[in-house]
Amino acid sequence: MKYLKDSFNKFKKDALSKAFYDFIKYLVISVIFVFALQYVPIFKEWLNVKFSISLWLIILASLILVIFSLVLSMNIFSKKLKEIQSQNRIDELTGLKNYKALEIDLATLENERNQKDEPISLILIDVDDFKKFNEENSFEIADKILSKLGNLLNKDSRITDETYRYFMRGDEFLIIAKQTSISNAQLASDRKRKLIQDSTFIVDGDNFRLTVCCGVTEFNKNEKGSDALERLSQAMQNAKKKPKKNNTEILI
Template identity: 30%
Template sequence: MTNLSLSSCFSKASNIFIDSYIYPLLLIETAVQEIQLSWVNQQKKVIPVVVNIRIGEDGKSYWSIYECTNRDKLHSELIKMKEKLEEQSKELYQLAITDPLTGLMNRRELQKQITRAINHISRNPSTFALLSIDIDFFKRVNDTHGHQVGDKALIHLANILKEDRRSNDIVARVGGEEFVLLLSDINEEDAYKLAESLRKKVKQESVNDIYITISIGVVVSNEDEKRSADELLKLSDDALYSSKNTGRNKTTVAQY
């Protein structure tokens, strides 16, 4: 039988690990267990192995070496499964915060984002706006043209609301035909101008040869008077219904 040195049986990286970690550890401890190394067989094939080492009473080191190819395969499969579960978790989270028809954020997640915006401006003085938007006479669209056309109208409006939005702006669908925009770092004058621009754009564009209009309520956060997410949403909703009650197809700014 050919006598081989132990170092010739391991890969270069394993030998470095043995010299720098295992041998120094054996000077302190009498045993080292479950160390994974790379064994190189006579065909130069690298095989993963698990090594247990103990120091005998005679001062010699005794090595037990076990092939662990299957364990490596299991470890790899567990990693893949973990990655798959993490991806599925992300997908489920997206489903939980998203309106299925339009792909927009839903009301529950919007409220969380408004609360974050409130916390942000408490640390960094600024203002944000909420625009509550509702399609005028939407029931008439469904009753006259059917729910499929009504769904197309909702998706059409969602796409308009998403156009030209900044990365930190949020568009949400919070009810049947009601949407909300959360606009960061904006004052009341600019929020009103943006709302009017959206209102006019919606009025000019048709979906299935049908023209719709929207009513809008605007509220801008007030640095001097702190409000909760629910309170701000109610103010923008009240302004929205004021627009509806005074003729529709218009924008109303909420007053504190």
Template identity: 30%
Template sequence: MTNPIPPVSVVTRQREIREQYVLMLPERLAALAQAAGDARRLSSLAHGLIGSASTFGFTELADAARQLDQATRALVAGEEEAATRIDAALALALRLGEQVATSPVPDVSEEETSARAEEITVYVLEDDPVQARELVAQLRPYGYHAIAYADPDSFADAVRTCAPEAMLVDIICGPDTDAGSDIVFTLSAEGPVPPTIFLSGRDDFEARLSAVRAGGAGYLVKPVDPAVLAERLDQIIGRDSARPYRVLLVDDDALVAAEYATALGAAGMEVEVLADPVRAIGHIRRFLPDLLLLDNRMPGCSGLELAAVLRQQEGMLSLPILFLTADEDLTDKRLALDLGAEDLLRKPIKNAKLVEQVRARVRRARQLQAMMARDSLTGALNHAMVQEHLATEVARARREGEPLSFAMIDVDRFKRVNDEHGHAAGDRVLRSLSRLLRQRLRRSDIVGRYGGEEFAVILPRTNPQEAALILDNLRKAFHAVGFRGGDDKLFHVTFSAGVAGLTDTGDLASLNLSADAALYFAKRAGRDRVHVSGSISASA
């Protein structure tokens, strides 16, 4: 499996793949020459050469291979005069291929690299040092690295030098009542600026209008609730706190598949590559991809045939499928759409374009799934889905002999929060805890809301002691988060947690009961702590 790739290694990895392709090209050309008397075999090899050569930027070779593919298809269809065209196209492809194989490998341009996963950095313009420190500290538990600047000039210089992902700007900075909006307006006149949220003690129309004219994406009146601010930041930068997008790429050309996997991995996706379509069903059930990326023409089983087989499988009717093809014939596209495919993309496709297409499809699929599987208030999985995932993880842990932990979390004195600060504040507390869990836990962990103020966490390949340590760190981080109620007073909230591990003789029911009992113990022991089932004391 290809995990998200560090940005510094992307260009290096893509150049290595191209060097491998050029090194192996003579072998492909030899196979092409040997198939000269077999039109069907020649067509298959030529089609593969179209896709690979175009993917790696060798357009002249790809065009020659396309001419060869078209001529061989014409011969198979009964056009005898196509034999002459085959000889000419084959000779051209072999000559151009030899030139590629003996020439220096071209560099990978920045345009060919895909969008990359980035660190979430936020610049803050705030002349009050106390408020600046509070903002920086309050955003840290949500995974934002905030850097504060006290004056507009140093703030602007920093943006020009290295732009952040988002900006928080106090409109009133120093004696000038519009210094914040003015500096953002100046920056926007120089070029595109990051999404900006304006913060201000002013709530008048003129202040809001100046923020709009400066291109502000949001406006919050001080004092700012950290949970609301984090939620707005998530929205304006399009942050997805769920697990990385998972893509199963099925392509019999290993180097082309490696190129696409590198591009998608560089964009923060998890990619598994499969050369044999016959094994796809097992891989889908194990890997649980968000999207299937299929090469249309593969030996033994085409992409269209594989899609038809998958649509017969329970649970795979809604799996998004994108086809890749070097064919110009639109017949396959109509067939692909009939099978419920998202689209059929023509090779060559730029890496950035491929990433864009995959992201759009997965984002839409997850949104549809979320409507059915997630709690509308917090975005966490609902109770039924947690139990479904837990049953899957129990079976996997048994099969692979790996540890599995299950935790139940309950917000302490939540009724008091609602009574003293209002139900709107209580809702923000629940959303904040859900966001904190989903952002700070590992990608393999699963978070759900059981109902009310109770949450559940599944921690695969983790023993109870390790799980307790992870949750205890989250407990401390959550306690540091500040909230504001209807009276604008800052308050803090804690949670208690119970952790249970899957035993040799345990099952789904016993795991639920053990975690619930451990949570009850943590509550009785004084709250604001994590207790492990079967242990004597709880950590606080």
């Protein structure tokens, strides 16, 4: 939120203020210049005739320019605000949508679930023993691994899927799978899990292998997003309790 506020204030100072105040500045300079010319003999007689005739035209033109300037500034402001909001919903490390975007999208889905009867499933993916991985390697390598994992998941998603990094400093990824029943979501999560298991992540010339656990649930009709997330988290905990991990658990 602080980033959004700071970006907004910077834009307001740099763009809106400049556009508006520059216009006012040049308008005032023009008016002063015109009145000053009245005292120059060459222009005095011409101004006495022409200025009195076109005074209302000048006022009208000035109003039109002011309105045009304000509309243009507000249009630029609106586009910049949308850009800032979009950036504020993207995870910098992975390029995926972040938890803020997830909250907004889940709220939208709550309304859609009341109007549409299509199934929506949620898949939570968590790297096995990632805390130990951090201790044995470094946070820098761990971040690069997460970046590559996020890219892999993003490439493997369908057009109806949306992939998120669940928390800013976490190793969990969440997928909203639209038009997907819980049974099909389980198949998809197993496929992704095996894809990750069979992949080699190369960082600074070294090869790394990962395994993950997956939790799967269905976003039920007339259900709050928070309830679905709580059930999804429980499914993940069930998966993590298995001795060798690297498995998928569903919770209806």
